[in-house]
Amino acid sequence: MSVLEKFTLTGRVAVVTGASRGIGRAIAECYAAAGADVVIASRKIEACQQAAKEISASTGRRAVPMDCHVGHWDDCDRLIDNVLDTFGRLDILVNNAGMSPLYPNLMEVSEELYDKTLNVNLKGPFRLGVRAATHMAANNGGAIINVGTIGSLLASPTELPYACAKAGLNALTVGLADAFAPDVRVNGILPGPVRTDVTRAWTTEQREGRGVPLGRLGEPDDIAATALYLASPAASFTTGAIVRVDGGVTRKV
Numbered sequence: 040m041s042v043l044e045k046f047t048l049t050g051r052v053a054v055v056t057g058a059s060r061g062i063g064r065a066i067a068e069c070y071a072a073a074g075a076d077v078v079i080a081s082r083k084i085e086a087c088q089q090a091a092k093e094i095s096a097s098t099g100r101r102a103v104p105m106d107c108h109v110g111h112w113d114d115c116d117r118l119i120d121n122v123l124d125t126f127g128r129l130d131i132l133v134n135n136a137g138m139s140p141l142y143p144n145l146m147e148v149s150e151e152l153y154d155k156t157l158n159v160n161l162k163g164p165f166r167l168g169v170r171a172a173t174h175m176a177a178n179n180g181g182a183i184i185n186v187g188t189i190g191s192l193l194a195s196p197t198e199l200p201y202a203c204a205k206a207g208l209n210a211l212t213v214g215l216a217d218a219f220a221p222d223v224r225v226n227g228i229l230p231g232p233v234r235t236d237v238t239r240a241w242t243t244e245q246r247e248g249r250g251v252p253l254g255r256l257g258e259p260d261d262i263a264a265t266a267l268y269l270a271s272p273a274a275s276f277t278t279g280a281i282v283r284v285d286g287g288v289t290r291k292v
Contacts, residue, residue: 048267052129056133065262068098070267077091078102083106119167139156176223181223183225187208192229226277230285
């Protein structure tokens with residue numbers, strides 16, 4: 040098999056959380072284009088259904104919508120069970136769902152906001168990762184990709200609970216890679232500023248990517264390309280890695 044031929048996911052089943060829009064949607068569509076059947080998982084089933092319909096139409100692959108609130112332990116278990124019932128296998132998990140609620144200052148961070156942020160960004164990926172990796176290790180292996188943020192390296196007071204949770208996700212990546220080697224590869228991606236619906240609220244300077252060494256915002260496809268590499272046989276000797284895809288923002292960190 041040539042190097043280019045290794046960038047294939049033919050015959051694989053991939054689950055992507057937060058896949059109805061943004062980075063998750065781009066990853067799911069990229070995986071389907073590379074030959075995988077994909078599960079489009081998110082809280083809102085209607086958005087999942089629409090995304091699945093469009094991805095299936097554009098790629099010819101099977102795309103199945105499944106609702107899941109990753110902040111709820113039982114929902115995580117239900118998602119994995121439903122995937123195995125539907126496909127009989129699970130080869131790739133992308134923990135992409137996340138949230139970063141706004142707050143006026145650190146003293147105004149409530150216990151509810153803090154817990155909700157940690158639940159979605161860390162507790163859910165922990166449970167999904169352990170469930171998926173346990174199945175993969177017993178069934179010919181697989182790959183897990185955790186989508187974090189460069190904010191886990193450059194924590195800001197305006198999104199501190201989120202940064203703390205994503206720093207925990209970095210630790211989870213390394214820990215799962217150790218726990219489930221050699222059968223399961225676990226890696227992380229740290230996106231920098233990426234153009235999504237969230238960026239509409241940014242300042243003009245931020246939207247133009249000023250301060251980014253490469254001179255622009257990232258696009259969801261920039262992250263999807265890295266996620267394809269990490270999920271594919273091309274990355275067969277890569278595990279426990281945390282890859283920064285940030286236009287050089289953290290080059291000195």
